[in-house]
Amino acid sequence: MKPVMQPEEFRLIREFIAEEFGIVVDDGRIGFFSSRLYPRLVELHLDSFMDYYACLKFSPRGCNEHQHLISVITNNETYFFREDSQLQVLASHILPLLKEKKQHAGERKIRIYSAGCSSGEEVYTIAMILLESGHFLWDWDIMVTGIDVDPQMIGTAREGMYCGRAFQTTPPHLLEKYFSSVGDSFRVKEVLRRVTRFEQGNLLRLEPFLRSDPADVIFCRNVFIYFSDETTKKVVESFSGLLEPEGFLFLGHSESLSRISSLFQPIRHPGAIIYRKRDEGYPCNRGQ
Ligand SMILES: C[S@@+](CC[C@H](N)C(=O)[O-])C[C@H]1O[C@@H](n2cnc3c(N)ncnc32)[C@H](O)[C@@H]1O
Incomplete structure (x- = not known):
C-alpha cells in the first residue's frame, strides 16, 4: 500500500530542509511533500518516509538524494530584467x-x-x-x-x-x-x-x-x-x-x-x- 507521510515524518524532513538549505516549509504542505517524494521511496526501495528521512540525514552532504530533494523544495521563478x-x-x-x-x-x-x-x-x-x-x-x-x-x-x-x-x-x-x-x-x-x-x-x-x-x-x-x-x-x-x-x-x-x-x-x-x-x-x- 502507498505510504502516507505522517506528521512526525513531515516535521523531521522539514527540520532537515531548514538546517541544510535554510528553506522554511509551510505547515500545510504535508500532502504536497507526500506525493512529490513518494517516487523517491519507490526508487530507493524504502518502506516509509521515516526511512527516507534517515537516508537524507545520514547521507553525505551534496549527495544524489539531497539534489533530488532540492529540486522538489525550491521555487525557481525568474525572468530577464526582473524588477x-x-x-x-x-x-x-x-x-x-x-x-x-x-x-x-x-x-x-x-x-x-x-x-x-x-x-x-x-x-x-x-x-x-x-x-x-x-x-x-x-x-x-x-x-x-x-x-x-x-x-x-x-x-x-x-x-x-x-x-x-x-x-x-x-x-x-x-x-x-x-x-x-x-x-x-x-x-x-x-x-x-x-x-x-x-x-x-x-x-x-x-x-x-x-x-x-x-x-x-x-x-x-x-x-x-x-x-x-x-x-x-x-x-x-x-x-x-x-x-x-x-x-x-x-x-x-x-x-x-x-x-x-x-x-x-x-x-x-x-x-x-x-x-x-x-x-x-x-x-x-x-x-x-
Ligand atoms: C525565486 S528564485 C530567485 C531567482 C532570481 N534571484 C530572481 O530574483 O529572479 C530563488 C532561487 O534561490 C535558490 N535557493 C534557495 N535556497 C538556496 C540556498 N540555500 N542556496 C543557494 N540557492 C538557494 C533556489 O534554488 C531558487 O533557484
Missing part, C-alpha cells in the same frame, strides 16, 4: 560609482554575484546592463557569477537557452543583440558567456567563495522570502565577508534587512532600496 526599478539604480548610480572607485584605486576589475540565480536570467541581465553601460570597455576584467543550490538550475543556466515567458520584460533590441534565435528558443551569445559563470553552491556555506576576488555587488533577490530571519542574518553576515568595503547588496522588493542586520545601511532610491556594507571595521572572515 526594473532596481536595475535602473544599478545602471544609473552603482556602476558609475564603481567605475570612479576602481579608477581611483588603479583597478579595472568588476565582480558581481547573483546569489540564488535560479536558471541564470538574473546573471545574464546584469551582464547586459554592464556591457550596455559603456563604462567598462574591453580592457576591464568583468565577471558576473551565479550561485544556486539547485544543480538542475545551474545546468539550465550554463546551457543558456531560453524561450517565451523568460523574455516578458526584455527590451527587444537587447534580445536581438545578445541572443541568437534557435527554432522557438534563444541562445545566449558568446559576448555574454565570456563575462558570466555559474557555480552550484549553498548560501548557508559560502566559505569556498571567500577564496575568490571580493565582490563589488551581490544580488540576492527573492531568496530570503523562503528563509527564517535567523538564517537570513547568517547569510547576510557571509555576504558582508564576501563584499568589498562599502560593497552593495540588492534584495527582492518585498525583502528587507530592518530588524535583521545592521551590517548594511539602506539607501533609498525612487522605487528601490539598495543596501551598502557599512565601512566600520566589521569582521571580514575572508581567508588570505
Whole structure:
C-alpha cells in the first residue's frame, strides 16, 4: 500500500530542509511533500518516509538524494530584467560609482554575484546592463557569477537557452543583440558567456567563495522570502565577508534587512532600496 507521510515524518524532513538549505516549509504542505517524494521511496526501495528521512540525514552532504530533494523544495521563478526599478539604480548610480572607485584605486576589475540565480536570467541581465553601460570597455576584467543550490538550475543556466515567458520584460533590441534565435528558443551569445559563470553552491556555506576576488555587488533577490530571519542574518553576515568595503547588496522588493542586520545601511532610491556594507571595521572572515 502507498505510504502516507505522517506528521512526525513531515516535521523531521522539514527540520532537515531548514538546517541544510535554510528553506522554511509551510505547515500545510504535508500532502504536497507526500506525493512529490513518494517516487523517491519507490526508487530507493524504502518502506516509509521515516526511512527516507534517515537516508537524507545520514547521507553525505551534496549527495544524489539531497539534489533530488532540492529540486522538489525550491521555487525557481525568474525572468530577464526582473524588477526594473532596481536595475535602473544599478545602471544609473552603482556602476558609475564603481567605475570612479576602481579608477581611483588603479583597478579595472568588476565582480558581481547573483546569489540564488535560479536558471541564470538574473546573471545574464546584469551582464547586459554592464556591457550596455559603456563604462567598462574591453580592457576591464568583468565577471558576473551565479550561485544556486539547485544543480538542475545551474545546468539550465550554463546551457543558456531560453524561450517565451523568460523574455516578458526584455527590451527587444537587447534580445536581438545578445541572443541568437534557435527554432522557438534563444541562445545566449558568446559576448555574454565570456563575462558570466555559474557555480552550484549553498548560501548557508559560502566559505569556498571567500577564496575568490571580493565582490563589488551581490544580488540576492527573492531568496530570503523562503528563509527564517535567523538564517537570513547568517547569510547576510557571509555576504558582508564576501563584499568589498562599502560593497552593495540588492534584495527582492518585498525583502528587507530592518530588524535583521545592521551590517548594511539602506539607501533609498525612487522605487528601490539598495543596501551598502557599512565601512566600520566589521569582521571580514575572508581567508588570505
Ligand atoms: C525565486 S528564485 C530567485 C531567482 C532570481 N534571484 C530572481 O530574483 O529572479 C530563488 C532561487 O534561490 C535558490 N535557493 C534557495 N535556497 C538556496 C540556498 N540555500 N542556496 C543557494 N540557492 C538557494 C533556489 O534554488 C531558487 O533557484
